[in-house]
Amino acid sequence: MLILHNLPLPWKVKKINLLLASYIFYAAWNPPFILLLWLSTVVDFFVGKALYVQPNKHKRWVLLVISLIGNLGMLCFFKYGTFLLENFVIICNALGIDYHPAKPSIILPAGISFYTFTTLCYTIDMYKRKSEPVKSLLDFSLFVTFFPHLVAGPIVRPPQLVPQFESPRKASKQQLADGLLLLTLGLFMKVVLADTLLSATADAVFGYTGKLSTLDAWAGVLAFSGQIFFDFAGYSTAAIGVALCLGFVLPQNFLYPYAAIGFSDFWRRWHITLSSWLRDYLYIPLGGNRQGSFKTYINIMITMLIGGLWHGANWTFVAWGGLHGLYLCAEKAMDYKRPKASPLIDITPEPVISTASIIPPLVNKKLNSNILKALLTFFLICITWVFFRSATFAGAWQLLGSMFTRQGDTLPLLTTIAIIKVGVVVSFMLVFHWIMRDTTVLKVVKKTPVWSLGIVWSLMLILIILSQESSKSFIYFQF
Structure with a gap:
């Protein structure tokens, strides 16, 4: 990917390459779940645009609810579906209701908590009009799926990453050296420690x-x-290093x-x-x-x-x-x-006592x-x-x-x-x-x-x- 990114290609082509690499990276775990990632991306991109330009408060609220239901609904089903069902059964049995449903077989998509929070902050910001909507679906898709942070963070907000996609970027010699060092350090923390x-x-x-x-x-x-520090901080350090490269x-x-x-x-x-x-x-x-x-x-x-x-x-x-x-x-x-310190303590001189001592x-x-x-x-x-x-x-x-x-x-x-x-x-x-x-x-x-x-x-x-x-x-x- 590093070699491909440094070839003399148009910037849009390089961004498409990064997007495809991100999807391939995610598909290596479980290809069908790319559809969830794609659905979350597309829905929030268009809902975010509509939220920013919609003058009607009621309609803006409905659009926000659509985004929240879409994102949190997927998260609740895949991550908390079994958990909610188990607790519902416990409550029913405690109330004397004999309820024993078949245990569901739900696979948890990798990184769903991370990319859900990533897209949620975008639609909430659009609702509050904190920043302008992303103009390009390609840039927004790359923001959500950018492979270094996709499955385990850092949780990135649009103003932190989207502007970096607007103009051609290539790592300087210093950035490349720093990135490779951070990647090595991250792997050392994870694999060795x-x-x-x-x-x-x-x-x-x-x-x-x-x-x-x-x-x-x-x-x-x-x-x-x-272990948990070296594992998680190791991933974050490696992700930051890969992005910097x-x-x-x-x-x-x-x-x-x-x-x-x-x-x-x-x-x-x-x-x-x-x-x-x-x-x-x-x-x-x-x-x-x-x-x-x-x-x-x-x-x-x-x-x-x-x-x-x-x-x-x-x-x-x-x-x-x-x-x-x-x-x-x-x-x-x-x-x-x-107790709060009196401001007089800070301004009253003490000439008798040597500050050096x-x-x-x-x-x-x-x-x-x-x-x-x-x-x-x-x-x-x-x-x-x-x-x-x-x-x-x-x-x-x-x-x-x-x-x-x-x-x-x-x-x-x-x-x-x-x-x-x-x-x-x-x-x-x-x-x-x-x-x-x-x-x-x-x-x-x-x-x-x-x-x-x-x-x-x-x-x-x-x-x-x-x-x-x-x-x-x-x-x-x-x-």
Whole structure:
């Protein structure tokens, strides 16, 4: 694709090539589901245009509802159809109604949650007239199906990508080098760190049905906390790198989230495009924090519960989102109760005390405090991952009990070497996140000597090649 994109062809031909490549990429998984992708694209393109020019408020509302029904209807059927039916049967049986329908066989289309949110934000923006409609069906189709972000994000909004399709683009030498480096880094995170070093321990612990020793339980939870980051951030990094190799810029999706100081900071760093989508299209329309503290807490909980459900058709995902909602509400309550500093403190001079003697201790104290807050945040996030990874509540409670009690079985698969391996990788991850929390990889690369960059890059490639046999599909492909 890279060679074809750099041939001396008309720009429209290159865009058609990219669109066809995107459809082939999606068809490699299950060809019939291209029809769903195509239907969502065409409906939202024409509905979006009509929404923008339609002066009648009632007709505009009807058009928006058509788009919402089309997109959310497909999402609900394919992703939540079985889940809704199972819960409906439970309710019927609880009411004394003997209802036992045949279990449906519904295949979940890859990436449906991602491209549904991508097209939804377009029609909602057209309804609010936040931006002008996309003029070309080709550009809109390419925006929705652009293969780097199609199946697992980042969730891209029209103003972030569509303008890049309007004029010819080809990667510069620097963009190509940066893109290849990010692609290598993303594959290294996925293949080496997530799959080779962490997944076996996480699978063994979360797949065990009995009570575990505290050490084994924590080894599995920490392994999954690292696995899901390296897996998902690895895909996002690789996707951004592939797009950059073609001359396109995708939005950042991760910013060292395990260095977050608090949970609002975490969601500004983890799956950034989803959290900003939920903020702009759900939390703010619900009222945000504009209607008092109680309504703010309600809006936060609704947003995080829906965010949890977005990840999967299981109540454990809802519990995961609910826990994050509780964390955010508690953090917000602490902010409300925290006394505001008087402006006089900032402007009153203190000539008697030397600033040189007082600033370093204050800085060190604040740094140590922030590190402790970051570790506490990570600890509480690890607890939420138990619900995210567990298939049932029984399994989640069993594992949580093992994490905080001393008695339990020792898994034969979890050797001392395996536990040490998890500890080293997770510790490295936390230290690296803290060091990098206020910068980016590409900024650091620009300051790194070429010879040392070459050594690190070569080592990543060698380790990827040696680890390829153990690679698995990306976790977020199921969402």
